[in-house]
Amino acid sequence: MSLRELTNTEAMAEALKEEMSLDPSVFIVGEDLVAHGGIFGQFRGLPEAFPGRVIDTPISETCIAGAGLGAALTGMRPFVDLHFADFVTTAMDEIANQAAKIRYMFGGQVKVPMVIWAPDGAGLSAAAHHSQSLEAWFVHTPGLKVVSPCLPYDVKGLIKTAIRDDDPVVFFMHKKIFGHRGPVPEEEYLIPLGQADLKREGSDLAIITYSIMLLHAMEAAQELASEGVNAEVLDLRSLWPLDWEAIAKSVSKTHRVVVAHEACITGGMGAEIAARIQEELLDELDAPVVRVGARRVPHPFSPPLERFVIPGPHSVLEAARKVLEKQF
Amino acid sequence: MSLRELTNTEAMAEALKEEMSLDPSVFIVGEDLVAHGGIFGQFRGLPEAFPGRVIDTPISETCIAGAGLGAALTGMRPFVDLHFADFVTTAMDEIANQAAKIRYMFGGQVKVPMVIWAPDGAGLSAAAHHSQSLEAWFVHTPGLKVVSPCLPYDVKGLIKTAIRDDDPVVFFMHKKIFGHRGPVPEEEYLIPLGQADLKREGSDLAIITYSIMLLHAMEAAQELASEGVNAEVLDLRSLWPLDWEAIAKSVSKTHRVVVAHEACITGGMGAEIAARIQEELLDELDAPVVRVGARRVPHPFSPPLERFVIPGPHSVLEAARKVLEKQF
Amino acid sequence: MKGSLKADEMVGLYRTMCRIRAFETKVQELFAANLIPGFVHLSIGEEAVAAGISSVLKPDDYITSTHRGHGHVLAKGADPRRMMAELFGKRTGYCKGKGGSMHIADFSVGVLGANGVVAGGFPIAVGAGLSCKLRGTDQVVVCYFGDGASNRGPVHEAMNMASIWKLPILFACENNQYASTTAMSYSTSVGRIALRAPGYSMPGVTVDGNDVLAVREAAQQAVARARAGQGPTLLEALTYRWRGHFEGDPQRYRTKEEVEEAKEKDPILRLAATLRKKKLLSRELEERIQREIQEEIEGAVRFAQESPYPEPEEALEDLYAGDVAQAAKGGLS
Amino acid sequence: MKGSLKADEMVGLYRTMCRIRAFETKVQELFAANLIPGFVHLSIGEEAVAAGISSVLKPDDYITSTHRGHGHVLAKGADPRRMMAELFGKRTGYCKGKGGSMHIADFSVGVLGANGVVAGGFPIAVGAGLSCKLRGTDQVVVCYFGDGASNRGPVHEAMNMASIWKLPILFACENNQYASTTAMSYSTSVGRIALRAPGYSMPGVTVDGNDVLAVREAAQQAVARARAGQGPTLLEALTYRWRGHFEGDPQRYRTKEEVEEAKEKDPILRLAATLRKKKLLSRELEERIQREIQEEIEGAVRFAQESPYPEPEEALEDLYAGDVAQAAKGGLS
Ligand SMILES: Cc1ncc(C[n+]2csc(CCOP(=O)(O)OP(=O)(O)O)c2C)c(N)n1
Ligand SMILES: Cc1ncc(C[n+]2csc(CCOP(=O)(O)OP(=O)(O)O)c2C)c(N)n1
């Protein structure tokens, strides 16, 4: 495989371009897509390449998400851009009560092939209405699939799979990773939903993570390595379906686990993972699973406050030290 | 204290009546309240007793919740009836982005004394749009308080406290408990938010629960007692603030724990509790914490299906047996 | 216009209304006899709306329906046997017992689903309309809704979007004057829902919703407009809900007299009178229609009663189309 | 009407507009110099709307503002020093650095908050209006919003509720013709937002939003109506956003010429010309006004720059008013 380096923005645009070329039922709908190719340039080139298939909307997230659903029910494969993850609040009925439940409520009569995509995450002083990571709400909602990759390779492969998937996929990308570069093969490839990827092998402890925290976890792992600790980093990529086998493997190998995400710790994805690890693998644990995430406050604006609230490499490091300390 | 038996419906109406008599800034707003005193009769007598202070609205949950917020910011103490918990999906922006965050975003300038009340839960063949238990979303949302009691005594005391509280309180009551009777003193009393109540003392295992699952847990505990197992049942009543001390005490005493709620297990409140127990009290556990909750599907309509999806006394019993089995 | 209707079309309208009435009257009985679980919302008295509108639709046109949707669904061509089985919670129902009265769909005849969320159908209708436009078909979408629904936010977003994109949508308001216990005159800032249409630059028409011929005529114009790519129409049909909001509703919000008075405007009797005047409905024909309908409905009840309940484990099926079905089952859930 | 304005009132309008312009021009510089974190949305060119409306409000009247809210907040009486400190993220800011540009509030002068969610202020305004009514005050509420916001669902719910309850609300649309990259002519199904008012049985008025006297006059009527218990008004002010949607916006959606042409309708120059014609704005007065404003803004910048940042741990304060503050801190969070 020949490799190039692409940014996440480029990887995403390329994935969409390929899928739109292959399948005329794929279209993109959302606010402010055409003029600037999306707020991160994630659709650059597509409005020109696919006239009429990248559709600007009024500011109406409720109806945008629901229109995606209506189109999915009638033969199309919409890719819905929700602008900012924080605005899912305005479309929760369409996502959680309608899209998630329609196939089931109607006894499997119909498929719902749609992607609901949104940039999430903090770190840009964007304050309380433009910084949240809300994936836990959707993992708690039966009927949805939830994806949140970090590296361009994974972004491209998962965007393509999410588009081809016949169920509603909620797809989050952290707004600070759009410029992040990484190798992406020229050849076509797909990444299945529900498959984690071991980004770093290790034996002393497992850091289970996803989205931007992968970068922080890798940094922490490197620091740990310099101290002689061999951490393994498991990138979940998909949160539902959840690759429980990969998690169990890491836990059984390292016996010490950190779960790290940027969302609020309380009630976050880390709670589900930690709860399940102790439920199924308690005997494997040499120390409690430690969770890393944001403190339980909204995102403050001022840089020193925001830095204090959201986790970084130091938070993963701290958690790792705590997990390593304990001797049974 | 003289005791009477009241239903939850009566206890709730009495709490509101007392608070509305004491404080002219308290009012009730929502759909279809006046003609029938609310869909469960929970406001019976109040429209007549307090003319103009029980306010019917158009079907506009988004604006109803947000109007509660606007009123709370300007000197009133609204009690917002959201009709069915499932419809919080239409007011998530108002609840999670506005009410929850306003005090914080604005640096503590203002108080947000409002209650957002909704009946939740399944068991009436009301199907996917009228059966959910969504408390986990709100526990994951900093700025909110979350309450979900079961018995009339607790309902009355907590409704009164929630109304007097200066923060937004999301208050769920299971729709199958409205007719449930229990002792309620004539004398006035309050129950603090964040205080669990030990509904049954025991030493062999702790069942941590809330809302309708309390009834199921008590039933299971009785069954266990007949088998010589002494289960303790801790009724959380409030989910945030969470009475961690009470939980820790039960865990340290019994070393075996079941966490039970009617909401979907995956990403539910039980995940948070189990994760935290293993994080802080791993050495106390003689067996993994076992979670009880709904299976990860929407609520089906047909009775045999619905019974299979939601947990009952048998589910608690099964979990208890699993927890008791394990010998370290 | 009305005159141009063919005889069999007029009789067809009559038959459709009678079928809806008979189906729902039977449901009322069955519910009272505790044979149907959950909640049931009946549209008895409002049959002209669904009948009139569906009479101008093609099989591949779409509708989004509401909590009070039996009429819409029947009129669009759904099978009363599978509907009844669904109401009973049986495996042979449209949704294999997973949906019930508020969640019936039949994608094979364009029924995109009833909805438990008031106004939940609006965004879906917009999406279906957009899909028709993108796929270049001449299909149209009917979005049924109530007077109460008209005040929800998604209505506004949907009407605006449908208008700017000239989507082929008929927004069909069944104004039965109440939303549960709440009178439209209290909840709604405008005397006629159709008066909101100019705010979206679309035609707004109010018709007598108990006059099936008037409904049909207005729907025909709207549908023609939609098929011609000229965009959506808001059609308001004034009618009345004879039964309570749900079966069992104590109805303290209105008087018996008001209900009795409304019943005098029975859309079925009204069309029957017209047909008789035109000599289109002989006693024999009428008896035959009623007999056929009774047989059909009784057959539906029999089908429902004889069908098995789903097995409990079937609750785990139909969640995902993709290969996660397995994962979901194998998971903790 | 216009003639009945007193001289000092007219000069006051001028001063308010100049203060907003000066504040935002300074913010633009500071942002470009990387002294302000996050995102900033400027209302330069739109000053007449906030100035005209606020000039008819009392201190205890309320406003809900938007992401483009510096002008609304300043005109309502907020302190530019605390605003600027907030933009810098300093502890002396209105929100102790927790809010930033999109989340400024000053409850002491009735500013119920800017909002990061487009149309997020509507339900809050309805609640404030309901509160005024329940408390029996004669306060009014101004709900500012943009042309883009007008298509969101909460607008519909809010206008309907405000109308049925005759709430004292002025819905003030700053129609600057764009919502981010999207032209109103594309996104909106009606040529003038005010044309939606009849759908809510409320007056709908469109004025030249660059003519502060016209804005003031229309606002005065709406506010009088509101105070008299006659209900809400929808006022649309046509204006133009001179800067990008946010500072840094590449603005590929419009031409430089279009912007230059719009700038010729500068509301400040326009009032200045009127004032000069009426001999109300001597060169000395004008210089004094500008000098005072410059001093005030420079003082605000100095205040902001000299103020300390909050300590990191302060991030855990101000979440709850009740005793859970402790619990939250002590908790896992
Ligand atoms: C979003 C939402 N809010 C409230 C309800 C509860 N509810 C069900 S039907 C109904 C009244 C609907 O009135 P209308 O739209 O006029 O329809 P009708 O029942 O008269 O046919 C209400 C309030 C709901 N299902 N969904
Ligand atoms: C619900 C929501 N959707 C989208 C956005 C992103 N956004 C911020 S401002 C804006 C444009 C608003 O346009 P308009 O209402 O006309 O106000 P203007 O910016 O022109 O003052 C958009 C789309 C948002 N903040 N909130």
Ligand SMILES: [Mg+2]
């Ligand atoms: Mg109605």
Ligand SMILES: [Mg+2]
């Ligand atoms: Mg604008």
